[in-house]
């Protein structure tokens with residue numbers, strides 16, 4: 001349960017230096033990995049986008065503690081070239097289905113990742129899925145126009161569900177096959193997470209999709 005989760009009353013009240021140290025100064029979180037699990041995506045993307053702050057949100061405390069320890073073990077300040085490693089990634093224990101607008105301002109995020117989310121197979125449990133019409137409105141609020149949503153799952157029925165609801169939402173459109181093929185991040189979405197590697201080991205298909213957040217319509 002999540003009654004013990006601390007969260008800010010609004011984004012302005014969040015102290016990000018607690019997660020990123022001085023690296024948070026003058027920067028805002030741009031990438032969010034929702035239900036980041038053991039953090040494989042964040043760790044792989046960190047060196048590729050050193051200027052972008054990335055946050056993994058994970059509801060299970062044991063798992064978030066693991067990721068927090070892993071990141072702090074990787075962090076290095078190097079004196080020679082002034083480089084900082086892994087200070088742009090952090091993990092937060094939180095319920096992303098409840099508290100997203102407490103952390104992020106309107107149009108703050110440029111990428112959101114939903115990688116191998118829990119399938120909630122039974123019909124009466126579909127309302128617990130991480131992609132629903134109500135939650136898409138929150139994701140659209142936090143994402144900037146032109147921002148991207150990445151989804152992937154090894155459950156074909158869940159893939160169809162996520163694609164259906166994203167397609168139906170007026171603020172999202174799917175990238176063309178050509179655009180998906182040219183996306184630099186997609187290979188990491190497919191291969192870098194623990195669940196994705198497990199699916200590959202066990203020979204299951206993976207179904208990725210990328211959606212673009214469209215501009216707000218004129219009032």
Ligand code: SAM
Pocket residue numbers: 034035036037038039057058059060063094095096097098114115116117118193194195196
């Ligand atoms: N994305 C990771 C990967 O690909 O390896 C983990 C996938 S795992 C099947 C789904 C994760 O989402 C679990 O670690 C679970 O604890 C987390 N999760 C489920 N609901 C969540 C929520 N509302 N907020 C944050 N994390 C959540």
